[in-house]
Amino acid sequence: MTTSTILEVKNLSKSFERKISISSLSFSVEKGEKIAIIGPSGAGKTTLFNLLTGTLPLEVGEILIDGQLIEYWQRKKLLADKIGIIRQQFDLVESLPVIQNVLVGRLKDWGFLKSLWSFIFPQDKQIAYQALKRVGIEDKMHVRTSTLSGGEQQRVALARLLVQKPEVILADEPVSSLDPARSKDILNMLTKLADEEKQTLITTLHSVEYAKQYFTRIIALKKGQLYFDLPSEEVTNTLLEDLYRLKELNEDE
């Protein structure tokens, strides 16, 4: 694998009304890497993702994507080609049929008129069908999204990512509300698809076990700071215990 940096985070900080969410965070990601971000609740994982997708405005620090500042991609409206996100909940527009939610991945390439037309007569049907077939729910193409189960909805979100084809996939707690069997199923699919499409995958996870099983590198965050950044096999139980310990023995650390 050729190593070239796709994503670089430099000295990133973000706070909400006095409360620090992320403080001077730096790390870089090579193309094709599969990274799990772990850490206790409130460590700043979701904030980090919202910064990476441009959902939250950047205040302190820099984010470089493919060697360019994130603002550059936003200005050129190309950020969606670079970064795509999948979340566990509130991800899909539930009152739309499945096919429309999948085609949301095409919106970045469509003008307004084409989107308007497609709203009534879906366009690029083949692309949507292929994507749904790859995640195994092509029979649900015309079903209303709200009638699907949690696992099926997550597959729709995956299909949308397939259509969007971003270079980096961010997955925000993709399995937190699924049972173990479905969690494994989704993680398997996610990593497999990322491999096939040669995409970079960054996932936040609650489960350390899954992180070690499916990902090659683990970044741990605690109170908005980098706690460790190691290959999966070097993460020890002692480190994990420290990471999730409720009370700090030594506040200065």
Place this chain on the structure above:
Amino acid sequence: MNELLNSFDRRRRVFLNLLLVLVFLFSLTAIKWNEDLFHPGGGVMIVQILKSVLHPALSIDIIYLALEATWITLVYAVIGMSLAIVYGFIVGTLASGILIKNPLLKKVSIPFFRGILSFTRAIHELVWAWLFVASFGLTPYAAIFALAIPYGGILGRILADALNDVPVEPIQALKAAGASRFHCLIYGYLPSVWTTMISYTLYRFECSIRSSTIMSFVGLGGLGYQIQLSLADLKFDEVWIFLFFLVLLVVLVDLWSVLLRRSINSFSSNLFSTKRASIIIICLLVSTSWYHVIFMQQANFLQLFSSENVHYAQKFFVGMLGINEHPPAYLAWINWKNAIGLTWETLVMSILAIGFATFVSLLTVIPASRNFANGSLTLKRSIWQWIAFGLIRISYIFSRAVPELIWAMMIIFIFQPGLLPGALALALHNFGILGKLCAEVIEEMDEKAIRNLAASGASKGQMLLYGVLPTVMPKFLSFIFYRWEVIMRTTIVVGFIGAGGLGQEFKLSMSFFHYSDITLLLICYLILVLIADFFSEWFRKAAK
């Protein structure tokens, strides 16, 4: 063929929406679009009306007059509501059937009481008022009962529905503990519906202020009466003052209801005083209002039943039944033919009205949403969004605070009598209500799904189309249909002042004492209202 049906079924909601648009466009053809629509001096009049906004008649006399009129309007609203609550509570509880054990009795009594409730609320308060004035003469009680009867009908209907929706488990637990049906009502049912009923009653109170305003039409004093007088003298600068007081009164009641709802939903001790203050305010309002009517206006309830009044009432009802006529109007085909034509006209007017109101509110609803204004919806912020938000919200408040009839009184200075001014008046009142309701839907919407569209590279327009529209449209539609039902009830009222349809004919028949015509018109009106209720129920189900 199957494929075709399937593809139709998939787009059912789109087609249903298109159908609605077509119905509206068709209704537009009922109007002859030419210069005859306007009064010769209509254009000048608009300019005059709008100019006088800038310098309203700010004199002590007028302000004093406005304060007094505001007080009268408030008094009658309070009294009407207090009676409506009593009537609605009793009949609503009976209509829910929770007090009755015998299954056979239940089967008979529920439809009976529900029927009473729907009949009383189907007829607009002003029509009730007119019927009362015709039968009892001009007394404050005509206006009071006219307010209390339809308002009690709607309150009772909501109470009955809420009581029927109370979950069964807590009630069964009470019964298992040996509680009687009456105990269940006090300890089980009422506490469960309490919050809903309070906020709904407060909303109705706001409406009753508008209704009390238009009672001027049957001779009650107050803001509506003053507006009518000033309009007759073409003193628009005074009209604006009275309108401002009306808007202020409505806004205050609205504010109070927001505060009270918030305090009911939270338990912090600081806000508890809002509850206590509200109870004191309610007691004060009710007692001073009754005092005012009974002692200051010398409204003697027993006098209603004087032999003279009984004679008039008898004459009126005999007239309505058409006993001395051969044949009575409602049995003659020629009258029916005429009435059916008017019914059709009224239907078209209601569709025009809801169409205009929907069009304007859909155009304005997105900038009128707080989450659009502060940029959290589309992730774009600018000062213009706040300015647009403020302006549209002010227009909404003004639109809904002023009742349809008052709008109509102003519009007929500009337009020739006909369907269009009636529809415009109805639309002017309803676009603010629709806009406010729909903006709240957008504000309560889950923004995460929408923001996710932004993360997928969707533009502002695409986000509205794929995110906002499908999420809010079902709710919008149900509001639109709900308002259409209300508009249908109100068409008759704007007809009174020359907007055509059943209302205009109703007024003429009243003036000529053609009481059996009134019966026929009321039958047509009731059929129309029932059709509107039925159709809107059907459509809401079909669109799901």
